[in-house]
Amino acid sequence: MIKVGIVGATGYAGAEIVRLLLSHPQAEIKWYGSKSYVDQAYADVYKNFFKIVEDLCKEDDLSKMAEEVDVIFTATPQGYLASVISEEILQKAKVIDLSADFRLKDVSVYEKWYGIEHKATQFLEEAVYGLCEINREKIKNTRLLANPGCYTTCSILTAYPLVKEGYIDEKTLIVDAKSGTSGAGRGAKIPNLFCEVNESIKPYGVTTHRHTSEIEEQLGYAAGSDPLTINFTPHLVPMNRGILATEYANLKEVTRPDGTKGLPTEEMIREAYEKYYGNEYFIRILKKGEFPETRFVEGSNFVDIGFTVDERTGRVIAVGAIDNLVKGAAGQAVQNMNLMFGLPENMGLTMMPVFP
Amino acid sequence: MIKVGIVGATGYAGAEIVRLLLSHPQAEIKWYGSKSYVDQAYADVYKNFFKIVEDLCKEDDLSKMAEEVDVIFTATPQGYLASVISEEILQKAKVIDLSADFRLKDVSVYEKWYGIEHKATQFLEEAVYGLCEINREKIKNTRLLANPGCYTTCSILTAYPLVKEGYIDEKTLIVDAKSGTSGAGRGAKIPNLFCEVNESIKPYGVTTHRHTSEIEEQLGYAAGSDPLTINFTPHLVPMNRGILATEYANLKEVTRPDGTKGLPTEEMIREAYEKYYGNEYFIRILKKGEFPETRFVEGSNFVDIGFTVDERTGRVIAVGAIDNLVKGAAGQAVQNMNLMFGLPENMGLTMMPVFP
Amino acid sequence: MIKVGIVGATGYAGAEIVRLLLSHPQAEIKWYGSKSYVDQAYADVYKNFFKIVEDLCKEDDLSKMAEEVDVIFTATPQGYLASVISEEILQKAKVIDLSADFRLKDVSVYEKWYGIEHKATQFLEEAVYGLCEINREKIKNTRLLANPGCYTTCSILTAYPLVKEGYIDEKTLIVDAKSGTSGAGRGAKIPNLFCEVNESIKPYGVTTHRHTSEIEEQLGYAAGSDPLTINFTPHLVPMNRGILATEYANLKEVTRPDGTKGLPTEEMIREAYEKYYGNEYFIRILKKGEFPETRFVEGSNFVDIGFTVDERTGRVIAVGAIDNLVKGAAGQAVQNMNLMFGLPENMGLTMMPVFP
Amino acid sequence: MIKVGIVGATGYAGAEIVRLLLSHPQAEIKWYGSKSYVDQAYADVYKNFFKIVEDLCKEDDLSKMAEEVDVIFTATPQGYLASVISEEILQKAKVIDLSADFRLKDVSVYEKWYGIEHKATQFLEEAVYGLCEINREKIKNTRLLANPGCYTTCSILTAYPLVKEGYIDEKTLIVDAKSGTSGAGRGAKIPNLFCEVNESIKPYGVTTHRHTSEIEEQLGYAAGSDPLTINFTPHLVPMNRGILATEYANLKEVTRPDGTKGLPTEEMIREAYEKYYGNEYFIRILKKGEFPETRFVEGSNFVDIGFTVDERTGRVIAVGAIDNLVKGAAGQAVQNMNLMFGLPENMGLTMMPVFP
Numbered sequence A, B, C, D: 001m002i003k004v005g006i007v008g009a010t011g012y013a014g015a016e017i018v019r020l021l022l023s024h025p026q027a028e029i030k031w032y033g034s035k036s037y038v039d040q041a042y043a044d045v046y047k048n049f050f051k052i053v054e055d056l057c058k059e060d061d062l063s064k065m066a067e068e069v070d071v072i073f074t075a076t077p078q079g080y081l082a083s084v085i086s087e088e089i090l091q092k093a094k095v096i097d098l099s100a101d102f103r104l105k106d107v108s109v110y111e112k113w114y115g116i117e118h119k120a121t122q123f124l125e126e127a128v129y130g131l132c133e134i135n136r137e138k139i140k141n142t143r144l145l146a147n148p149g150c151y152t153t154c155s156i157l158t159a160y161p162l163v164k165e166g167y168i169d170e171k172t173l174i175v176d177a178k179s180g181t182s183g184a185g186r187g188a189k190i191p192n193l194f195c196e197v198n199e200s201i202k203p204y205g206v207t208t209h210r211h212t213s214e215i216e217e218q219l220g221y222a223a224g225s226d227p228l229t230i231n232f233t234p235h236l237v238p239m240n241r242g243i244l245a246t247e248y249a250n251l252k253e254v255t256r257p258d259g260t261k262g263l264p265t266e267e268m269i270r271e272a273y274e275k276y277y278g279n280e281y282f283i284r285i286l287k288k289g290e291f292p293e294t295r296f297v298e299g300s301n302f303v304d305i306g307f308t309v310d311e312r313t314g315r316v317i318a319v320g321a322i323d324n325l326v327k328g329a330a331g332q333a334v335q336n337m338n339l340m341f342g343l344p345e346n347m348g349l350t351m352m353p354v355f356p
Helices: A012-022 A062-068 A080-084 A087-092 A107-114 A132-140 A150-164 A211-223 A266-277 A326-340 B012-022 B062-068 B080-084 B087-092 B107-114 B132-140 B150-164 B211-223 B266-277 B326-340 C012-022 C062-068 C080-084 C087-092 C107-114 C132-140 C150-164 C211-223 C266-277 C326-340 D012-022 D062-068 D080-084 D087-092 D107-114 D132-140 D150-164 D211-223 D266-277 D326-340
Strands: A002-007 A027-032 A071-074 A094-097 A144-146 A174-179 A231-236 A243-250 A283-285 A303-310 A315-322 B002-007 B027-032 B071-074 B094-097 B144-146 B174-179 B231-236 B243-250 B283-285 B303-310 B315-322 C002-007 C027-032 C071-074 C094-097 C144-146 C174-179 C231-236 C243-250 C283-285 C303-310 C315-322 D002-007 D027-032 D071-074 D094-097 D144-146 D174-179 D231-236 D243-250 D283-285 D303-310 D315-322
Touching: A002 A012, A002 A062, A012 A027, A012 A326, A027 A062, A062 A071, A062 A080, A062 A087, A071 A326, A087 A094, A094 A326, A107 A211, A132 A150, A132 A326, A150 A174, A150 A211, A150 A231, A150 A243, A150 A266, A150 A303, A150 A315, A150 A326, A174 D174, A174 D243, A211 A231, A231 D243, A231 D315, A243 D174, A243 D231, A266 A283, A266 A303, A315 A326, A315 D231, B002 B012, B002 B062, B012 B027, B012 B326, B027 B062, B062 B071, B062 B080, B062 B087, B071 B326, B087 B094, B094 B326, B107 B211, B132 B150, B132 B326, B150 B174, B150 B211, B150 B231, B150 B243, B150 B266, B150 B303, B150 B315, B150 B326, B174 C174, B174 C243, B211 B231, B231 C243, B231 C315, B243 C174, B243 C231, B266 B283, B266 B303, B315 B326, B315 C231, C002 C012, C002 C062, C012 C027, C012 C326, C027 C062, C062 C071, C062 C080, C062 C087, C071 C326, C087 C094, C094 C326, C107 C211, C132 C150, C132 C326, C150 C174, C150 C211, C150 C231, C150 C243, C150 C266, C150 C303, C150 C315, C150 C326, C211 C231, C266 C283, C266 C303, C315 C326, D002 D012, D002 D062, D012 D027, D012 D326, D027 D062, D062 D071, D062 D080, D062 D087, D071 D326, D087 D094, D094 D326, D107 D211, D132 D150, D132 D326, D150 D174, D150 D211, D150 D231, D150 D243, D150 D266, D150 D303, D150 D315, D150 D326, D211 D231, D266 D283, D266 D303, D315 D326
Parallel strands: A002 A027, A002 A071, A071 A094, A094 A144, A174 A231, A283 A303, B002 B027, B002 B071, B071 B094, B094 B144, B174 B231, B283 B303, C002 C027, C002 C071, C071 C094, C094 C144, C174 C231, C283 C303, D002 D027, D002 D071, D071 D094, D094 D144, D174 D231, D283 D303
Antiparallel strands: A174 A243, A243 A315, A303 A315, B174 B243, B243 B315, B303 B315, C174 C243, C243 C315, C303 C315, D174 D243, D243 D315, D303 D315
């Protein structure tokens, strides 16, 4: 059994790690870390776990935790892990970080978008970006894993084959994303009150959302280039879970399989998706003419992707959907844990989407 | 492996049976029956099952199905099963009926509340009412199981110890129940449109809801009497899943453990709940002062119950919560299947509640 | 024009007073009082009023306000008004208080249910309870008006004719109420976050909710007796607005119009409702067999009431619905203002319910 | 008083016309037309109007209606009005059509996007496209008004100044729109059931939504060119009301006020919005850095618009929000009626947005 510690177990992402690991046959939670609820019963903070979890919350002490567990999940605000991580800790326990601290390789980009100084740049090189379907082999051997952001997981996976194959003009890529409210966390803030969110939709972080930099860096790798420069616009939707990313890009003239020059066809694009994702358990490429809906992935680790070519405008429109708390956070973290410990990648993650 | 057929697999309750059985280690769905979608891919009707279920929907033919499976779930409108059930079918396959056809022992009560003639009264006697926590032993040996209604499961389990122990004046029992909208089914009806349900709450079936008769009969058995006569009022709540039953009853003077006469105390009532449910995996009696919320059982087979004694009015107020599609339908049906086939009662049903 | 000041204009009830008065032909808001947003533009706090309201928020200073306005609405926490009210203020401006400070005549009841000392008992006698349909004449002449609570407005109006006519056994009255989330106010609290409220229903304040005492006192007056002793159970519903009160009571034997003795008939009860509400603009007694739904009163000052007699149990079930922010708070406050200033009672309050 | 007839008064848009006209000081509804509810009380179909509207629904007979009223609103499916309109009718009553029949000047575009033959092309030329803020003068003199679509109203108004001033490269314009569910109408269809819409977001009509053609034609006029060719992608959001349009376009090099060449600055764009909308009652240009949220226009006829320039990508991002049933349908229709009858443009339309 893998012994697990969770820093920030009382946030929504932390609680979702708990939900998933309680059904995982090879993991056992040994430490429910919390900043605000130390010594309170975890099941008093998340009453869905009443009579299931007996443990009290303990302090968020990474060093002590590393003595007792094999892997630590950190579901914490940006800057926290970088301020406490050490070689000593990493020699004792693997760390899967759900914050952004080790996602960006370029410190100056991190400090620009996040507005905080990075306190542990010495670990940036070894940290592996945990987008399993793309970085699988590197993930298997790391001890410091940067779990991707929720928006970025959905945005990158949806665009990746298009960028990788050179089918789109990268500078035309626009990602219009929509998220359920659990992505905003469990903090007590007026804008997240029921009456403020319900019966409304709004954009936020327009041109400034931090996940932009993460998408740009990763898609730059896919393009074999410097980071891209894109527009990413998130919106808040009155639902608990789910992210939908609607992506637009101009198709680029390529040499087609039959030797002619022209824009990639819908069939070529489908083949690109099949090439990269055809064997992926968690990625479902929808049938022609179908587009994802967040309800069909809710509660599961699936990524649903649909696309079409608009011949009128010469653009491809690709749409991806995930559950932000599962594939966008806790589920992908567990998928990474499975990879890092040599377990079947989907162990404990085969739960069905819950609909309705 | 238990081979399973589902009649009405394309309704919400049917789809929930599918969701649960796909994760059940000892069951295999062999027949996805449907009235409206024959020959269509099941995963086209419920796209959450895309790339998971390959089967097409087949007709709702109970006789043919009985040739191929060990157990048939019927998630169908009232009257359907009674009109097609036969000794021949029952000799080939066990039947777990999610409709009301075999829930009421008294045909005249059935015909009065449901307004239809009962076409298979010869099976009424052998049918077992499948409220697992109360009828466990009988369930193990039946071949025809009447799975309780969603409201009734929640309403009866909440009141049962109070009635059984003689702690309440039964004729004062009032059940004010609230349900999510999935209980209304997947039929295309104006009152169930999003804009009609959202941002509103309404009572319906006031004094006339059919589940009244089921609660009255079962609580009558608990009281060792004729059926009770109670008020049951359901309300429609703008949420997908969940039932909450708020129950009120006057306490009755009893002889207390210390020999004095008086109303049952809160401690006595707690002991009564412990007596009947203390060992039940799926029933969680909340701590003093706490009351259930449907979000904490969503997606799971749990029943949460809280209660208090109001000394000002001499009443006990007990509140129960379930997920209407799980413990209120498909989950309890699978729990019954487990019992009927000698499996551990919670096999395939240990999924955690999903919150948020 | 009536000059108006609002203390607590930045809470939900305060903002609803603003919404209503901006369309009121005889009122002009002169002072937007706030504790947290002093010197900020009111339209920055409530962006629906952008380009409509130019004013800044000012401090919540009752004395200064009284110099400049004719009437002050106090939409503040319990205890506030009692701690600052004075004879001097009341000589300058009428006060309409949306808190509970002057609703209960019996100080000991107030202090017991609210847990705070009452600092202005000298005004309790002259304060008038502002349930317009019942206390209309007294309201016209008061300078200190206690605006009823949201739950109480709905609960009392639904039961009033039944109690007044002596048709029900008062000690059997049970009020099971359901409210939208705006009733919880705009405070930043975890239990009111979108993800905590959405997809769930819960009871709260079971046997202890403060509105109980207010219902008991007022219905006691209707009965011509001491306060009643009832059960009142509120529930939180995932919607912004609306209160539904489902009320149960045993009918009492009376002498019927034809001279026989027996329980009141449905016709007699309808006549009772007509007797008290037949001429009321804001109360709509629904047709036989119909029950209210909150969506049909949303945004308006209407009270919808439906009822039925259950001959099986000898009970009447009456259900009332209001918009908690309108008839349950700001709308009734404006209705009271109209009465206190000799204006037509429905001036500025004839807006239609908004559906869908 | 203007006498009004409504064809399709029992759809959501029709009911919203009713809601608005009941508060309009110069209009009187004489005919509640309906296809499905003839001879039923209108207030039985929309119970929010109980005790307010006494009329029965009458048949949808345009000719008879024209005898009795001054103006007819047609809130009907595409193709209906074109199949029944006649010179005779138009000589008796003005017609305000909420369908698409007379919105597009080019019949071939209509027939391509709508897939139906146009039966009244003779009236296409005289019909006026009723986007009040842009076509005000023409509207005043027409007898046949084509009321714009909900998505189009929001999409066009948001982009109009940018196109008109030549600030954007029109072929790069992308409109990603999100709508509440009332836009789907009151038809009983499974995809619009509460449980199908709630807790989900989905795109639909990707590259094929009919409103695309309307946006393209109107923005072509603004550009002084042929129709544009754009991408328009609508999404369904789990809320009753509201449309949000997020628009992206590459800025085009222009000569700036100071004589330099370069992309338009944020200030220039603000001036453009002020130039076209500075005096418009219903259009609110938000402050720098602010973006619209549908909750702040709900129930009102306002259009909120916010924008920013992204210097990294050289794009402008402009976002508009309306209430789809008001400015997107009934409100704009009434605004058009006011113009056509010489009334103040905002008469009956000054209701405040309802929040929360």
